[in-house]
Amino acid sequence: MRLAGKKALLTGAGGAMGKVFAQALAAEGCDVAGLDVAADGLGAFGEAVQAAGRQALELKTDITDFAATQDAVGEVIQTWGGLDILVNNAGGGMVRPFHEMTEQEWHRMVEVNLTSVFNVTAAVIPSMLARGGGRIVNIASIAALRGGRLVRHASGYAAAKAGVVGLTKALAIEYATSGITVNAIAPGAQQTPGRDRDTPEQREALLAQIPTRTLGRPEDLAETIVFFCLPSAAYLTGVILPQDGGHAI
Numbered sequence: 507m508r509l510a511g512k513k514a515l516l517t518g519a520g521g522a523m524g525k526v527f528a529q530a531l532a533a534e535g536c537d538v539a540g541l542d543v544a545a546d547g548l549g550a551f552g553e554a555v556q557a558a559g560r561q562a563l564e565l566k567t568d569i570t571d572f573a574a575t576q577d578a579v580g581e582v583i584q585t586w587g588g589l590d591i592l593v594n595n596a597g598g599g600m601v602r603p604f605h606e607m608t609e610q611e612w613h614r615m616v617e618v619n620l621t622s623v624f625n626v627t628a629a630v631i632p633s634m635l636a637r638g639g640g641r642i643v644n645i646a647s648i649a650a651l652r653g654g655r656l657v658r659h660a661s662g663y664a665a666a667k668a669g670v671v672g673l674t675k676a677l678a679i680e681y682a683t684s685g686i687t688v689n690a691i692a693p694g695a696q697q698t699p700g701r702d703r704d705t706p707e708q709r710e711a712l713l714a715q716i717p718t719r720t721l722g723r724p725e726d727l728a729e730t731i732v733f734f735c736l737p738s739a740a741y742l743t744g745v746i747l748p749q750d751g752g753h754a755i
């Protein structure tokens with residue numbers, strides 16, 4: 507219970523990784539509010555948090571919409587009196603050769619992966635400033651550091667996630683004297699349900715690029731999120747941590 511009494515906000519809470527992250531935060535004593543554009547997975551998120559004996563708030567929200575995000579975050583802050591932790595987990599990619607990408611597809615990648623981080627963070631930071639500090643953890647991607655070598659034709663996704671890396675560093679500097687730390691994890695390929703669709707040839711091509719020849723575990727990412735939120739991590743800010751089995755070496 508190293509985060510006992512803390513109030514956390516998690517985006518992309520309805521997804522498979524969101525549930526794992528919520529469980530880890532709740533197990534350390536956090537009440538967790540979850541935002542997701544789809545309502546389907548929010549029930550499982552809420553159950554996971556409550557199973558750990560903590561409070562859950564479930565809000566169906568399109569975080570690419572600035573006004574809707576302000577309203578949702580405002581509801582959480584009004585209910586709990588403030589927020590201590592923000593995990594910007596929501597995002598999504600697409601595979602399309604760059605020269606075939608439409609303007610709409612490009613804008614969608616930026617909105618889902620970068621603008622959403624701006625919208626939520628802008629809504630949360632005033633509460634953290636009022637509370638004298640906070641922890642922000644952004645989920646970037648190894649694609650932001652390696653240009654999408656693991657998955658070719660993901661230029662829009664890689665560019666937007668690189669924006670998350672830049673924003674993480676800029677915010678870390680801007681709020682360094684305010685008690686707010688801002689860090690990011692750059693995950694490599696993860697063992698998520700979507701990977702089950704890989705053919706043996708696709709899996710081998712993927713593992714051949716990873717020195718450990720293994721996929722990552724969302725549970726391990728969750729432990730890293732918790733670490734960045736601990737009091738002992740107060741001197742860590744602006745860190746972009748590749749968690750990728752050595753792919754970034």
